[in-house]
Amino acid sequence: MKWTTEDIPFFINEREYIDTALIPLLPIDFGNGIRQSAAMSEFITVITAELERQFKGRVLLVPPFTYLDSENITVCRDNLEQWTNKMKEEMKHVILITADPSWKKVEADIEDLLVWMPLVPLENMESEYKRQVVSEQIKQLIPLIMDKWKSSP
Amino acid sequence: MVSEKNHNVSRRQFLTYTLTGVGGFMAAGMILPMARFAIDPVLKAGAAGDMNAVAEVADLTEEPQRFDFSYEQQDAWYTSEVTETAWIYQEGDDIVALSPTCTHLGCTVNWDANEDHPNQFFCPCHGGRFEKDGTNIEGTPPTEPLHKYQVEVQDGTVYLGKAEPQI
Numbered sequence: 001m002k003w004t005t006e007d008i009p010f011f012i013n014e015r016e017y018i019d020t021a022l023i024p025l026l027p028i029d030f031g032n033g034i035r036q037s038a039a040m041s042e043f044i045t046v047i048t049a050e051l052e053r054q055f056k057g058r059v060l061l062v063p064p065f066t067y068l069d070s071e072n073i074t075v076c077r078d079n080l081e082q083w084t085n086k087m088k089e090e091m092k093h094v095i096l097i098t099a100d101p102s103w104k105k106v107e108a109d110i111e112d113l114l115v116w117m118p119l120v121p122l123e124n125m126e127s128e129y130k131r132q133v134v135s136e137q138i139k140q141l142i143p144l145i146m147d148k149w150k151s152s153p
Numbered sequence: 154m155v156s157e158k159n160h161n162v163s164r165r166q167f168l169t170y171t172l173t174g175v176g177g178f179m180a181a182g183m184i185l186p187m188a189r190f191a192i193d194p195v196l197k198a199g200a201a202g203d204m205n206a207v208a209e210v211a212d213l214t215e216e217p218q219r220f221d222f223s224y225e226q227q228d229a230w231y232t233s234e235v236t237e238t239a240w241i242y243q244e245g246d247d248i249v250a251l252s253p254t255c256t257h258l259g260c261t262v263n264w265d266a267n268e269d270h271p272n273q274f275f276c277p278c279h280g281g282r283f284e285k286d287g288t289n290i291e292g293t294p295p296t297e298p299l300h301k302y303q304v305e306v307q308d309g310t311v312y313l314g315k316a317e318p319q320i
């Protein structure tokens with residue numbers, strides 16, 4: 001389900017089925033890294049939209065968790081934990097998805113499924129090719145998510 | 154006294170704003186229908202030719218296969234590219250194209266994806282299952298069959314229209 005007035009009523013009525021929150025983690029950089037920041041945002045947005053399409057009936061795609069790229073990642077992790085703790089009052093699973101390598105440093109301190117994806121620059125890609133690349137990535141993600149469900153249904 | 158004066162001023166300002174606001178709304182109300190007229194024929198033309206080329210008949214088998222296709226969709230203020238998927242198979246002379254959208258809560262179903270239930274459509278979200286023709290299997294969450302696309306064949310190409318409920 002998307003974070004829209006069209007989808008949220010389904011979430012409210014079908015909470016027992018829609019038990020997984022999907023949170024994109026996006027770094028914001030206004031300096032030299034601004035291109036990279038935009039590329040990550042673009043890539044992760046496409047990937048999460050496609051995941052939402054695959055798993056609409058069980059996954060709620062929430063607005064992205066954004067943070068300054070210059071911020072200490074441990075601090076980000078603590079802030080993020082406030083989000084996830086709150087969400088876990090309502091939902092069984094939380095899945096985090098990012099292209100920012102900084103998260104690898106704190107991966108061990110995160111109890112939710114953290115999916116790190118190597119950034120594929122979608123810019124200048126022809127749309128047919130783009131679709132292929134994205135669907136390849138999705139194919140690899142699907143089993144990760146289904147395993148997560150299987151391990152604690 | 155001063156505060157009273159201020160009060161009056163702000164009240165007048167308030168009225169002015171409100172009136173401008175209402176005027177703004179009225180203008181919008183008048184422009185909207187005209188814009189509609191201007192756009193409508195275009196929209197209609199789009200609607201008439203709403204079939205999309207999705208597959209070649211020569212590629213079809215009796216086994217449902219997955220075909221992705223995309224087209225432009227006009228939303229309120231921007232055009233976006235929408236990707237859809239269809240499971241298509243041939244049955245005698247008939248071509249059947251089913252929507253992959255699970256009729257329970259909308260996940261994407263896959264053909265023959267679960268070892269325990271071969272030759273069925275399987276939904277990864279809550280284990281919904283459907284027969285090859287899209288009929289939902291009793292005892293699983295979905296309560297109606299998979300939707301079916303309108304199919305048209307022209308010169309060996311399969312065109313799909315809207316997906317419609319089977320019941």
Ligand code: FES
Binds near residue numbers: 017057295
């Ligand atoms: S969305 Fe397919 S079984 Fe629930």
